[in-house]
Amino acid sequence: MPRRKPASSRSGGRREQRHKDVLHGQGQHRSQPFRCVGCRLDVPGSAPGTAHRNHCPNCLASLHVDRRVPGDRAASCRGRMEALSMSVRPDGEWLIVHHCLSCGALSANRIAGDDNALALMRLALRPLRDSKVAGSALLAL
Amino acid sequence: MSSNHAQPSNPDNSLKIDTFTCVWCGLTVSTLAADGRRRNHCPSCLHSRHVLDQAEGGPSECRSRMTPISIAVLRNGDWMVIHRCVRCDTLTSNPVCTDDNQLILMRMAVRPLAQPPFPLEAFGDL
Numbered sequence: 001m002p003r004r005k006p007a008s009s010r011s012g013g014r015r016e017q018r019h020k021d022v023l024h025g026q027g028q029h030r031s032q033p034f035r036c037v038g039c040r041l042d043v044p045g046s047a048p049g050t051a052h053r054n055h056c057p058n059c060l061a062s063l064h065v066d067r068r069v070p071g072d073r074a075a076s077c078r079g080r081m082e083a084l085s086m087s088v089r090p091d092g093e094w095l096i097v098h099h100c101l102s103c104g105a106l107s108a109n110r111i112a113g114d115d116n117a118l119a120l121m122r123l124a125l126r127p128l129r130d131s132k133v134a135g136s137a138l139l140a141l
Numbered sequence: 142m143s144s145n146h147a148q149p150s151n152p153d154n155s156l157k158i159d160t161f162t163c164v165w166c167g168l169t170v171s172t173l174a175a176d177g178r179r180r181n182h183c184p185s186c187l188h189s190r191h192v193l194d195q196a197e198g199g200p201s202e203c204r205s206r207m208t209p210i211s212i213a214v215l216r217n218g219d220w221m222v223i224h225r226c227v228r229c230d231t232l233t234s235n236p237v238c239t240d241d242n243q244l245i246l247m248r249m250a251v252r253p254l255a256q257p258p259f260p261l262e263a264f265g266d267l
Contacts, residue, residue, distance in 0.1 A: 068230075084213045084223075084234075085211045085212060085213035085214070085223060086211060086253045087210045087211035087223065087253075088211075088252045088253050088255075088256065092255075092256035093258070094253055094258055095210075095211075097210075097211055097213065097223055097232065099213075099234075106223065106232035106233070106234060107232065108210075108225070108232060111258065117259050117263070117264075118264075118267075120258075121261075121264065124253035124254060124257075125254075126213075126214045127212045127214050127220065127250035128250060128251070129214075130214070130218045132218070133218060133220060138243075138247065140243045
């Protein structure tokens with residue numbers, strides 16, 4: 001479901017994504033299924049639209065195992081990461097901002113093609129759910 | 142973000158008159174907000190500066206610009222602005238000030254709905 005626009009139509013100002021050579025061609029972590037820490041769903045390792053599945057497609061929970069490069073397994077925290085908010089790239093692709101419940105670190109991850117659309121929508125609408133804050137913001141305009 | 146001259150040891154006097162210049166829009170902003178808290182982003186364009194290390198809490202050597210990328214909501218309903226450093230890609234979250242630009246806040250909050258990755262018509266059947 002995440003849209004990958006052709007390279008010509010992508011916005012030119014954005015920096016290219018950092019080159020990732022860790023574990024990519026060796027087929028190690030990419031094909032490793034895992035069990036979600038939040039909803040205990042058995043998740044297959046391969047995901048449509050991304051080479052690095054890093055969160056549960058059902059409840060969007062993740063695990064704090066990678067540091068900077070996806071798949072490096074360099075973080076010693078191993079805490080549970082909850083989806084905190086939804087961000088959008090300049091080219092329109094959605095990013096989930098994850099928040100580690102144990103060390104407080106934040107990380108942004110692209111959504112995958114089989115992510116739960118209802119969970120994504122709930123996350124994107126979270127700032128608008130409380131009508132008090134959003135209403136006062138609109139009135140102040 | 143906050144200026145070089147701020148002295149945390151003497152918050153009463155130095156902070157009241159202390160200002161910093163926004164690295165994005167150039168607005169001169171007082172370091173102390175109206176409710177007595179210390180500002181960490183420009184109230185006009187919400188851009189910040191990477192001067193605090195989020196992990197260790199000390200000063201950061203990056204000192205680059207941080208752009209606001211999304212709005213997070215705490216359990217008590219308060220809004221937080223998520224900033225991303227344009228140089229080192231660090232993410233930080235900061236509470237929203239009362240005099241922050243509401244237009245930019247609302248624009249960030251509804252930005253995901255402008256380009257949904259799936260058709261929203263399916264949600265009408267739920």
